[in-house]
Amino acid sequence: MPRVGVVLTAAGSGQRFGADLPKALVLLRGRPLVAHAASRLAASGVVDEIVVTAPAGFLEHVHAAVTSACDLPVRIVAGGVSRQASVAAGIATLTSAVEVILVHDAARPLASAALVRRLVAAVQSGIDAAIPSVPVVDTVKEIGPGDPPVAARTLERSQLRAVQTPQAFRAAVLRRAHEAGAARARDEVTAVSDDAGLVEALGLPVHLVDGEAAALKITTPHDLAIADILLSESDGAL
Numbered sequence: 001m002p003r004v005g006v007v008l009t010a011a012g013s014g015q016r017f018g019a020d021l022p023k024a025l026v027l028l029r030g031r032p033l034v035a036h037a038a039s040r041l042a043a044s045g046v047v048d049e050i051v052v053t054a055p056a057g058f059l060e061h062v063h064a065a066v067t068s069a070c071d072l073p074v075r076i077v078a079g080g081v082s083r084q085a086s087v088a089a090g091i092a093t094l095t096s097a098v099e100v101i102l103v104h105d106a107a108r109p110l111a112s113a114a115l116v117r118r119l120v121a122a123v124q125s126g127i128d129a130a131i132p133s134v135p136v137v138d139t140v141k142e143i144g145p146g147d148p149p150v151a152a153r154t155l156e157r158s159q160l161r162a163v164q165t166p167q168a169f170r171a172a173v174l175r176r177a178h179e180a181g182a183a184r185a186r187d188e189v190t191a192v193s194d195d196a197g198l199v200e201a202l203g204l205p206v207h208l209v210d211g212e213a214a215a216l217k218i219t220t221p222h223d224l225a226i227a228d229i230l231l232s233e234s235d236g237a238l
């Protein structure tokens with residue numbers, strides 16, 4: 001089987017969450033978010049190695065959290081100025097034997113082991129990139145000028161999907177996409193918000209697979225409360 005490596009991003013500060021420590025170390029049911037994510041990656045049974053991006057000053061905290069949650073080989077690398085730069089540092093730290101790369105966010109701590117297996121299987125079947133997505137439930141407007149802005153137009157909802165992580169790629173494709181992306185991005189504003197965007201920019205197809213409610217992103221304390229409810233309802237299944 002091709003060797004599978006994961007870049008688990010945990011180097012964000014969590015400004016929108018507003019905690020006094022990095023968001024990846026915030027506790028959900030007494031366990032850091034990054035530990036929840038790592039334990040589900042390990043439980044999938046298809047991951048061979050993990051590199052975790054961590055904020056400067058917190059590498060040891062993140063290492064302790066991840067190694068307490070999973071028994072895979074783990075390396076920690078300092079993150080960059082943007083998520084894109086952090087992922088690039090993670091990719092560079094994976095061993096060269098890795099043929100399939102998953103990029104996952106510690107901010108999505110409950111993405112299931114079954115989802116991980118589905119994504120890896122999709123890439124092993126021969127496609128370059130597979131990402132989880134869910135339908136958009138709100139009506140989405142493109143905004144025009146003004147403060148507050150005006151609604152410029154309504155996007156066709158049936159053509160929209162919200163995408164999640166983990167995102168899975170053939171390693172050579174992701175490495176090439178990040179090299180090309182690094183030449184374009186100068187800072188947090190010019191960086192892309194997901195890795196699939198870099199593959200799309202190469203003109204390669206990114207395949208959508210069914211995502212899941214459990215893979216919600218923890219952005220604010222409200223999301224943490226929802227994750228807690230999901231854990232209660234899942235009766236240990238997540």
Ligand SMILES: Nc1ccn([C@@H]2O[C@H](COP(=O)(O)OP(=O)(O)OP(=O)(O)O)[C@@H](O)[C@H]2O)c(=O)n1
Nearest residue numbers: 009010011012013014015016082083086106107
């Ligand atoms: N320079 C960065 C920025 C983000 N991330 C990671 O990318 C994921 C998605 O980012 P987000 O949810 O936006 O987290 P933060 O950047 O921490 O949040 P905020 O934008 O509110 O500060 C998170 O797991 C985060 O740790 C990272 O590794 N390096």
Ligand SMILES: C[C@](O)(CO)[C@H](O)COP(=O)(O)O
Nearest residue numbers: 083105163164165193194217
């Ligand atoms: C990668 C991601 O989780 C896919 O939805 C998302 O784009 C991260 O965005 P953020 O702005 O860094 O939270």
